[in-house]
Amino acid sequence: MTADAVELVPAxxxxxxRRSSLSRLAPSRASxxxxxxxxxxxxxxxxxxxxxxxxxxxxVLNISFAVPAIVAVGLxxxxxTGAFDLSIAGVxxxxxxxxxxxxxxxxxxxxPAIGVAMIVSLLxxxxxxxxxxxxxxxxxxxxxxIGAVLNAYAEWRSGGLQITGLxxxxxxxxxKEILFGAQAKVIYLIVIAFVxxxxxxxxxxxxxxxxxxxxxxxxxxxxxxTNRYIFAALMTSAFVAGIAGVIQTAGVGAGNANTGGPFxxxxxxxxxxxxxxxxxxxxVWGTVAAVWVLLSLVKGVELALQSYRWLNQLFFxxxxxxAVGMSKLLVRRTVRLAGRxxxxxxxxxxx
Amino acid sequence: MIATAVLxxxxxxxxxxxxxxxxxxxxxxxxxxxxxxxxxxxxGKSTLIKILAGYxxxxxxxxxxxxxxxxxxxxxxxxxxxxxxxxxxxxGLVNSLNSVENLALGRGFHTGFLGRVRWKDENARAKVxxxxxxxxxxxxxxxxxxxxxxxxxxxxxxxxxxxxDDGGGLLILDExxxxxxxxxxxxxxxxxxxxxxxxxxxxFVSHRLDEVFEIADDFTVLRDGKVVASGAVADLTHESxxxxxxxxxxxxxxTTTHEHAGEPVMEVRxxxxxxxxxxxxxxxxxxIVGFAxxxxxxxxxxxxxxxxATNRAAGSVSIKGNPVPAxxxxxxCAGMALVPAERKRFGSxxxxxxxxxxxxxxxxxxxxxxxxSRRLERADVAKWADRVELRPAExxxxxxxxxxxxxxxxxxxxxxxxxxSVLVLDEPTQGVDxxxxxTIYGLIGQAATEGMGVVVCSSESEELAAVCDRVxxxxxxxxxxxxxxxxxxxxxxxxxxxx
Numbered sequence: 001m002t003a004d005a006v007e008l009v010p011a012x013x014x015x016x017x018r019r020s021s022l023s024r025l026a027p028s029r030a031s032x033x034x035x036x037x038x039x040x041x042x043x044x045x046x047x048x049x050x051x052x053x054x055x056x057x058x059x060v061l062n063i064s065f066a067v068p069a070i071v072a073v074g075l076x077x078x079x080x081t082g083a084f085d086l087s088i089a090g091v092x093x094x095x096x097x098x099x100x101x102x103x104x105x106x107x108x109x110x111x112p113a114i115g116v117a118m119i120v121s122l123l124x125x126x127x128x129x130x131x132x133x134x135x136x137x138x139x140x141x142x143x144x145x146i147g148a149v150l151n152a153y154a155e156w157r158s159g160g161l162q163i164t165g166l167x168x169x170x171x172x173x174x175x176k177e178i179l180f181g182a183q184a185k186v187i188y189l190i191v192i193a194f195v196x197x198x199x200x201x202x203x204x205x206x207x208x209x210x211x212x213x214x215x216x217x218x219x220x221x222x223x224x225x226t227n228r229y230i231f232a233a234l235m236t237s238a239f240v241a242g243i244a245g246v247i248q249t250a251g252v253g254a255g256n257a258n259t260g261g262p263f264x265x266x267x268x269x270x271x272x273x274x275x276x277x278x279x280x281x282x283x284v285w286g287t288v289a290a291v292w293v294l295l296s297l298v299k300g301v302e303l304a305l306q307s308y309r310w311l312n313q314l315f316f317x318x319x320x321x322x323a324v325g326m327s328k329l330l331v332r333r334t335v336r337l338a339g340r341x342x343x344x345x346x347x348x349x350x351x
Numbered sequence: 352m353i354a355t356a357v358l359x360x361x362x363x364x365x366x367x368x369x370x371x372x373x374x375x376x377x378x379x380x381x382x383x384x385x386x387x388x389x390x391x392x393x394x395g396k397s398t399l400i401k402i403l404a405g406y407x408x409x410x411x412x413x414x415x416x417x418x419x420x421x422x423x424x425x426x427x428x429x430x431x432x433x434x435x436x437x438x439x440x441x442x443g444l445v446n447s448l449n450s451v452e453n454l455a456l457g458r459g460f461h462t463g464f465l466g467r468v469r470w471k472d473e474n475a476r477a478k479v480x481x482x483x484x485x486x487x488x489x490x491x492x493x494x495x496x497x498x499x500x501x502x503x504x505x506x507x508x509x510x511x512x513x514x515x516d517d518g519g520g521l522l523i524l525d526e527x528x529x530x531x532x533x534x535x536x537x538x539x540x541x542x543x544x545x546x547x548x549x550x551x552x553x554x555f556v557s558h559r560l561d562e563v564f565e566i567a568d569d570f571t572v573l574r575d576g577k578v579v580a581s582g583a584v585a586d587l588t589h590e591s592x593x594x595x596x597x598x599x600x601x602x603x604x605x606t607t608t609h610e611h612a613g614e615p616v617m618e619v620r621x622x623x624x625x626x627x628x629x630x631x632x633x634x635x636x637x638x639i640v641g642f643a644x645x646x647x648x649x650x651x652x653x654x655x656x657x658x659x660a661t662n663r664a665a666g667s668v669s670i671k672g673n674p675v676p677a678x679x680x681x682x683x684c685a686g687m688a689l690v691p692a693e694r695k696r697f698g699s700x701x702x703x704x705x706x707x708x709x710x711x712x713x714x715x716x717x718x719x720x721x722x723x724s725r726r727l728e729r730a731d732v733a734k735w736a737d738r739v740e741l742r743p744a745e746x747x748x749x750x751x752x753x754x755x756x757x758x759x760x761x762x763x764x765x766x767x768x769x770x771x772s773v774l775v776l777d778e779p780t781q782g783v784d785x786x787x788x789x790t791i792y793g794l795i796g797q798a799a800t801e802g803m804g805v806v807v808c809s810s811e812s813e814e815l816a817a818v819c820d821r822v823x824x825x826x827x828x829x830x831x832x833x834x835x836x837x838x839x840x841x842x843x844x845x846x847x848x849x850x
Contacts, residue, residue: 198722202721202722202723203718203722203723204714204715204718204723206723207707207710207711207714207723210703211700211703211707211711214700214702214703215696215699215700215701217696217697218696218697218698218699218700219700219711220660220679221658221660221679221689221691221697221698222679222711222712222765223679223680223682223683223684223711223712223769224680224711224712225680
C-alpha cells in the first residue's frame with residue numbers, strides 16, 4: 001500500500017541518540033538557514049539597492065510565499081505516513097474553479113461557494129483514501145489518477161476560459177493587508193501551519209502518523225490504526241489544498257483551470273527539503289522555511305538577471321533532487337557509522 | 352568406501368561476538384551418499400552450511416577438501432565453487448518466469464544473431480536437464496503455478512547446471528521440505544535419489560526425522576556447535592536419534608510452576624487459520640501456556656491469529672468474556688498484548704528512540720494540558736527501562752543501536768506498560784544473548800505472577816519446557832498433545848513435534 005515509504009526513511013544524526021533542541025541549528029541540521037544567509041549576502045553585494053528595499057521582501061511575502069507554503073505544509077501530513085499525494089494540484093484547480101464558477105456564473109454569495117469548494121476538496125480526499133486504504137492502490141498511482149480527473153473537471157467546468165468578475169469582497173479575503181503590511185493569506189498560512197505543527201508535534205496523533213510512515217507493519221502491531229491515519233492524512237492534504245485553491249483564486253482575482261499546476265513541484269520540493277531541516281523527518285516549520293528561502297533566492301536572481309520564467313522550475317527541481325539525495329547520503333552515513341560502532345563493540349566483547 | 356570423499360571438513364569453528372556457534376565441527380560426505388545433518392535450532396547447522404556456501408568465514412584452523420582439492424574456508428572465498436550447490440528453503444526462483452527462463456537466468460541465455468535468444472535450444476536443453484532428475488511437466492508455464500515439488504525440481508535442476516559430465520559434486524539441501532506436503536516430498540526424494548546414483552554427495556538438512564530415515568545413508572548430529580555423533584543411519588532408531596539431538600544435559604533456566612492458576616482470562620473457540628485447525632484453548636490468570644510445532648504446523652501463525660493481525664478463517668477469541676475482534680487495535684483495547692517475532696520488521700521502529708517505541712501503544716495518559724508531555728513520557732519510559740533491566744537505560748537512544756536482547760526487553764516493556772490481561776509472545780528470545788534470555792524468562796514469569804495469562808510460542812523446546820506450565824504441541828495444524836508436570840520436557844516436546 002505504501003511501498004513508497006522506503007523512499008521516505010528520514011535521516012537522523014549519527015550519534016545514536018536524538019539531539020537536544022539547541023543543536024538543531026547546527027549546520028548539518030539547519031543547512032537552509034546558512035543557505036539563506038549566503039544568498040542574502042550574495043544579493044546584498046550584487047544588487048544592494050533592490051535587495052535592501054522592503055518592497056522586494058514584501059512582494060515575496062505577499063505575492064509568492066503564502067499559497068505554495070500552505071499547499072506544502074498540507075502535503076507534510078500524508079508524507080509523514082508514507083503516502084504520496086499527487087492530487088493536490090488537481091484539488092487546488094477544482095476548488096478554484098468551483099468557487100469562482102458558483103460566485104460568478106451562478107451568483108452565489110461568497111461563503112456558501114467556498115463551502116461547496118471545500119466539500120469538493122474533501123470528497124477528493126475521501127476518494128484518495130478509499131483507493132489507497134481500502135482498495136490498496138499505491139498512493140502514488142491513485143493520487144496521480146485522481147489529480148488528472150480533477151484537472152479534467154476544472155477544464156470542463158471553466159470551458160477553458162478564465163472566470164473573471166469576482167467581487168472585491170472575495171478578493172479581499174486574500175489580499176487585505178492585516179498585519180504590518182502582510183496580506184490575509186499570510187495569516188491563513190500561519191494559522192494552518194500552527195495547527196498542523198501542534199497536531200504533529202504535540203499530540204499522540206503526530207506520533208501515530210510518524211510511526212505509520214516509519215514502519216507500517218510494526219505500528220499496526222503496536223495497536224496504531226494505521227489505515228485510519230493514512231486515510232485522515234490524505235483528507236487533510238486535500239482539504240488544505242482546497243483552501244489554497246480558494247486563496248489563490250482570490251489573490252489572483254480570477255478562477256483558472258490550471259490554478260494548481262505550478263504548486264505541485266514546489267510543495268514536494270519544500271516538504272522534502274524541509275524534511276532535512278531541524279528534525280530529520282517531515283516537519284511543518286522546516287517546510288515553511290524551505291518555501292521562504294527558495295522563493296527569496298528566486299526573487300534575488302530574478303531581480304539581478306531581470307526576470308526569467310525558468311527560474312522557479314530550476315530552483316525547485318534542483319532543491320527536490322538535492323534534498324532527497326542529501327537524506328539518502330545521510331542515511332547511508334548513519335548506517336555506516338552504526339556498523340562501525342557495532343564492530344567496535346564486538347571487538348571489545350571478544351578480547 | 353574407496354573413492355575420495357566429496358567433502359571432508361575438519362576443525363571448523365565459528366565465533367560470533369559473545370557466542371561460539373561452531374566448535375571444531377567435522378563432516379565427511381562420501382560420493383553417492385545422502386548425509387543428514389540434524390540438530391536443534393541454534394545447534395550450528397545453519398552456520399556450518401553458511402560457511403560451506405561462502406556466506407561466513409570460518410575461524411583459523413579449519414581444514415577442508417572438496418573432491419580431493421583443498422578448500423579455503425578461512426579466506427572466505429573457499430566455498431564459492433561450481434562444485435558446491437546450496438538449495439535453500441525459499442528456492443530462489445522467479446515465480447513469474449517459466450522453468451526454461453529460470454534455468455537460464457543463472458548462466459545467461461544462449462543467443463544468436465542480434466542477441467536473439469535461441470528459444471529452441473533453450474527449451475530442448477531445459478527438457479533434457481529436467482528429465483535427468485525425473486521432472487516431467489510443462490516447462491512453458493510460470494513456475495509460480497507449479498506444485499511445490501515441481502518448483503523444487505526446477506531449483507534442483509538449476510543447482511545441477513554444469514554437472515552433466517561426471518555428475519560429481521556437493522549438493523546441500525537446506526530444509527527443502529519444511530513447507531511441503533507429503534506427496535511433494537516423495538517426488539523430491541525420487542530426484543535426490545537419482546542425483547545420488549550419479550555419484551554426487553548430498554547434505555540433507557531437515558527437522559523431520561522420518562525423512563532422515565527415509566532418504567539418508569549417513570548422519571551427523573550437532574548440539575551446541577559440537578558434533579556429538581556421526582555414523583550410518585542404519586544403526587539408529589527414532590529414539591536414539593532424538594536422544595542425540597536433545598542431549599541429556601538440558602540447561603536449567605530456573606523452572607517455576609504456577610500451579611495456583613486462577614480464573615480463565617482468555618477463551619479461544621474453534622480457531623482456524625491458513626494452517627491452524629479448530630484450536631480450543633483456555634488460558635487462566637497466572638498461567639504460562641506454551642505452543643510448540645514445526646514451521647507450517649500452525650504454531651507460527653497462532654500469535655497473529657489471536658491478536659487479529661492476520662484474518663481468522665473461523666472461530667472466536669474472548670478475554671474475560673468480551674470478544675476480541677480480528678483487529679490489533681481492538682485486541683489491544685480488549686486487553687491483549689503481542690510481542691511479535693521478527694523484531695526488526697514487526698516489533699519496532701528502528702530509527703525512532705526507545706522512548707517513542709515503548710510509549711507508542713499508550714500515549715493518552717502522558718497528556719498534560721492538552722499536549723503530549725515529554726517530561727511525563729521520559730519519566731514513565733525510564734521507569735519501565737529500569738523494570739526490564741534495559742542496558743543502556745537511555746530512553747533517548749535510537750532503538751536500532753541496542754543489542755538484540757535489549758531491543759527485546761524494550762518491546763516487552765512496551766507491552767507490559769499497557770497492563771494487559773493476556774500477554775502473547777512469539778519467539779521471545781529470537782536473536783537474544785544468553786544473559787538477556789534469563790532476564791526475559793524472569794519477566795515472563797513475573798507477568799504470570801502478577802496475574803496475566805501468558806502464551807509463549809517458540810521453536811525452542813528447551814525454552815518451552817523451562818518456562819511454561821503446560822505446552823501444547825501442534826502438528827499439521829492440529830493440537831496433538833498437551834504436556835505438563837512430569838510429562839513436560841524438551842525431549843517429550845521434540846518427540847511429539849516430529850512424530
